[in-house]
Amino acid sequence: MKNGLTLFLGAFVTLALSWGGLLLTAQRQIGSLSQFKDAADEQLYPQPLSGLADQGRLVYQDLGCVTCHTQQVRHEGFGSDLARKWGERGSYARDYIRDQSVLLGQNRLGPDLRNVGSRLGDAKPAEYAEWFYRLLYAPQSVAKGTNMPAHPFLFDVHPVAGRQPSAHALALPSKFAPGPGLEVVPTSRAVALVAYLQSLKDTYDYPIERSRNTPAPKKGGH
Numbered sequence: 171m172k173n174g175l176t177l178f179l180g181a182f183v184t185l186a187l188s189w190g191g192l193l194l195t196a197q198r199q200i201g202s203l204s205q206f207k208d209a210a211d212e213q214l215y216p217q218p219l220s221g222l223a224d225q226g227r228l229v230y231q232d233l234g235c236v237t238c239h240t241q242q243v244r245h246e247g248f249g250s251d252l253a254r255k256w257g258e259r260g261s262y263a264r265d266y267i268r269d270q271s272v273l274l275g276q277n278r279l280g281p282d283l284r285n286v287g288s289r290l291g292d293a294k295p296a297e298y299a300e301w302f303y304r305l306l307y308a309p310q311s312v313a314k315g316t317n318m319p320a321h322p323f324l325f326d327v328h329p330v331a332g333r334q335p336s337a338h339a340l341a342l343p344s345k346f347a348p349g350p351g352l353e354v355v356p357t358s359r360a361v362a363l364v365a366y367l368q369s370l371k372d373t374y375d376y377p378i379e380r381s382r383n384t385p386a387p388k389k390g391g392h
């Protein structure tokens with residue numbers, strides 16, 4: 171093994187260079203991305219998460235929602251995400267710069283959630299929040315036959331008797347309500363989680379990203 175050291179150094183340098191190259195290329199492409207200022211409304215995009223939504227991100231992470239849900243909308247030509255209305259456009263790397271941990275996910279037992287905050291169209295934020303609470307407490311009450319697991323531990327069940335009913339109690343159909351004289355109130359974790367879900371909407375289309383991500387038109391001929 172006369173050449174043992176040379177062999178070791180050769181393998182070490184090769185691996186170190188390819189590892190360094192991998193990191194540096196990613197850093198050069200993505201690490202330097204910053205918020206984009208829209209010339210018309212002078213806003214910076216992506217807008218940062220509110221404090222409450224950011225707490226909700228931790229609840230989402232903690233409860234493992236990522237095991238069944240992705241947060242990445244594939245571009246035209248890479249799957250049917252746009253046809254399924256999971257977003258108006260494919261996701262860009264820039265969309266994620268506000269996220270401290272990027273929860274892309276890889277299994278799609280449930281729908282992609284990257285734009286779930288904009289799914290209910292014209293619903294008022296409070297009505298939409300109620301829909302999310304019901305989905306978390308009793309999924310069957312909003313989506314019959316769904317496989318989405320119930321998360322009842324994100325709610326407190328209180329007796330109403332002798333005090334003012336809570337303004338935040340869920341309006342559940344009797345089949346899903348816990349019983350007469352009881353009300354279901356979201357805990358602070360549920361409130362943060364729903365604020366996070368409502369914040370998930372990549373509706374702004376960056377002009378610079380659009381041109382960079384639009385496939386070049388196919389040349390005629392073949």
Ligand code: HEC
Pocket residue numbers: 230233234235236237238239279280281283286289305313315316317318319321363367
């Ligand atoms: C075991 C897999 C699983 C886990 C874990 C899970 N979900 Fe789901 N989720 C589903 C499925 C399946 C659906 C599809 C419901 C349907 O039938 O429409 C769904 C639907 C949803 C929807 C409705 C999306 C839409 O566009 O209609 C939301 C919001 C959602 N889940 C949020 C969550 C959150 C938040 C968590 C974590 C607390 C979570 N899910 C954990 C499987 C899961």
